[in-house]
Amino acid sequence: MKICRLLFLLVAVSALTNDLNAQEGYVPTQENLDNRTWFQDAKFGMFVHWGVYSVLGGGGDEGIAEWIMNNKRIPIKQYEKLPSFFNPINFDAAEWVRMVKDAGMKYITITSKHHDGFAMYDSKISDYNIVDKSPYGKDVIKMLAEECRKQNIKLFFYYSQLDWHHPDYYPRGRTGQEFTGRDESGNWEDYLEYMNTQLTELLTNYGPIGGIWFDGMWDKKDADWQEGKTYQLIHNLQPGALIGSNHHVKPYPGEDFQMFEQDLPGENTTGWQGSHISELPLEMCLTINGSWGFNIKDQNHKSPKELVQLLVKAAGRNANLLLNVGPMPNGEIQPEHKASLKAMGDWMDKHGETIYGTRKGIVAAEDWGVSTQKGKKLYLHILDWDKDVLLVQPFREKVQSVVFFADKSKVKYRLDDYGLILEIPKNKKDEVDTILEITLK
Structure with a gap:
């Protein structure tokens, strides 16, 4: 059964033999346009950076978290031991979604695969995933998707195009270099097919989703990512799904929203994403402390006042706020973050009329x-x-x-x-x- 499913996915990906620039003429469906309007009205979502890297808690250094494999130069053979310690027995999808609703948030964007290549769902094309490699053995993405449908919260999937683990991610990019222990060879076309097959899994096994949140293209900005083929695949499988990419440049044809990392649109205080603001729906993603993933030393928690004001500033610039939390390895959200989210929810209960459904x-x-x-x-x-x-x-x-x-x-x-x-x-x-x-x- 598993083999049949995998063959189906490979056929679905291979069938997309259209011109790689097919999305140059992309015309959004009415469902997609309606979802863009919904997205702009929603204004507030929760970002979740969660993976096996949480086990290391940032390695004692602030700001590392999900980048620990690269920053601490951990070889693949050593890093592959981490999943055996990843057992989030306290993960409660219903509690997470209730927390999101109580905060006044309308959607969740969660890491389905980060740069370390480990899938947080039951991938069939690779056993390097939470079901096959962790003692937990359950598909947290599936549980979260089901709970989001029950509680009327939209679910988006973050997907890293960059992969420090896969042998065919070659030539290497700016990160994940020789320390990984990979052979200095690989087939780029095979990697792109692997990526598109994983995306097909996410788009066919978890019901209707809000969209795909890409990250990592900046690692090899001059590579032939064939994004037209990938974007067409996504829009064919789920025409209403929104596509955004954290590539830090002007949006490409086929993308449905534009995001700004740790920055308000147009301000470019980080210096890496330019000042171009498109006519697409906008989103600012922001850490609730100083790290994306769980970091045990990070006490740079933003106050509820700071967070509310950032939400308001984003709305005044026509953008959503996607506020990130990094769950602990046991599956729980840090108490400090839960308290801040509740305070934001209390504020939105009283003042949400001035935020939801508005434009700048x-x-x-x-x-x-x-x-x-x-x-x-x-x-x-x-x-x-x-x-x-x-x-x-x-x-x-x-x-x-x-x-x-x-x-x-x-x-x-x-x-x-x-x-x-x-x-x-x-x-x-x-x-x-x-x-x-x-x-x-």
């Missing part, structure tokens, strides 16, 4: 804050302003009313040639976000 407002992002908008409702999010009067300029819209969102009390304002002048008494200011609701005529 007509008032551009400023040092003091941002605006979001839904029809004639314009929300000013004042995040950092210690004066009693705020001048918003330019402002040329006609105003029907201005109130504090929290209690609907009136805001004193004046609209003239200089702009919109707003009075904000100290007793009306909120430590996290003072929100003004402006109804436009």
Whole structure:
């Protein structure tokens, strides 16, 4: 049965013999366009970096986590011992999804395979996976997919195109070099077929998914990734699925959303992703502390205030916030992170109307804050302003009313040639976000 299934997957991949640039003429289906709108309305999701690397807890160095194989130069033969220690007996898919819902999040993006090549699902083309190689022996992705459907949360799959383990990932890229112990040979075409077969497994065995979140193309930026063939495969198998790639350049034809790593769109404080902002739906991914995967020494936990303000800043730039947690090797989320997520959920319960379903407002992002908008409702999010009067300029819209969102009390304002002048008494200011609701005529 396993062999028959594998043959089916290989045939499905090999059947895609169209021109490799097929996605140059990509026309999204209506389902895909509807899902893009849903994605933009959702605004908030949870990123999960989880794999056998969590067993090492970052190796005592902050910031390593999921990169420990490369950064500590662990050969494949030694790294392959890790799965035998990976036994997440406390993993509870229902609890995870409830936590996501309580945080006000609408979707989950989880690592199905990271750069170390280990699959967190029951892959048939390779036994280097959680079912075949760990004492846990269960498909956590399958359990999570089933629970997401029950609780109406969309599930996206992160998939690393980069692979430090597979012998056919050759020539090597910038990372995962000679320390791995791999032969200095390999067939790039065979690797791409392997990758597309794994993607076929993910797209055919786990029900409808939100999309595929790619990472790793930057490792070999000049390689022939044949992304047109891969993107066509995904859109053929699940036309509604959204494709995004963390390649740090302008989106390629066939991609459905654009992401920004540890950065607000256009700011490029990291220096590696440029300032181009496309017309596609946008997403900012961010660590809740300083690491993507579990790191036992990382205590750089962002406060609930910081996290809420980053969510608001992202929304004011037309982007979602994909907030990452790195589960512990036992399958539990760190208590500090659970507490922060709950605090964000409490805030969203009260103020979600100013975030969900909005787009960036007509008032551009400023040092003091941002605006979001839904029809004639314009929300000013004042995040950092210690004066009693705020001048918003330019402002040329006609105003029907201005109130504090929290209690609907009136805001004193004046609209003239200089702009919109707003009075904000100290007793009306909120430590996290003072929100003004402006109804436009």
